[in-house]
Ligand SMILES: [Zn+2]
């Protein structure tokens with residue numbers, strides 16, 4: 367239902383955040399000094415024959431500055447682990463396997479740099495009653511054989527409430543009723559799917575003597591004309607099995 371209508375969720379995400387005391391530098395406030403190896407340039411030059419090759423300074427990692435005194439809060443790591451509460455908006459129509467990107471809500475950057483992004487992979491839990499295929503939903507509706515034959519108006523649950531539907535007299539097993547626009551919305555906003563109601567005609571498995579007699583009587587009173595919809599198929603099958 368959350369996938370159908372969209373929702374908001376609060377997630378508890380374990381991630382790294384910049385140390386507030388040192389702002390991610392790993393040094394005690396004011397305790398950075400110019401790297402003695404590269405004199406603050408961040409690179410060292412090496413002569414190799416005719417060429418001068420410039421490589422990042424290994425002493426300061428290219429930063430040009432080194433820590434004189436390690437931050438007492440994070441012990442020089444610059445980051446610490448936190449549980450971050452993040453609110454995310456789940457758009458209506460989302461499907462399993464889709465990924466939501468939350469900009470700037472990932473782990474802390476290096477040396478106090480900007481945080482990365484958080485990617486949330488969606489897994490939609492199946493509904494007890496509705497089966498989903500893309501934007502369309504499917505439901506199996508059990509109908510007694512008498513109701514299928516005689517017809518009946520019934521009320522059926524939909525995603526957003528309920529709907530009155532007509533089981534037409536002469537409904538056959540596997541017949542489908544389509545409720546247009548009663549499925550899920552497209553996640554990009556391109557239209558809405560349908561709700562498909564597949565009729566499952568229930569046949570009794572236990573009968574009393576009286577019921578058997580009634581059916582016998584009924585059978586005696588029926589002719590091929592009662593099955594006009596399927597007469598042509600029946601005729602073919604009779605020929606096939608003869
Ligand atoms: Zn720190």
Ligand SMILES: [Zn+2]
Nearest residue numbers: 401404423426
């Ligand atoms: Zn250096």
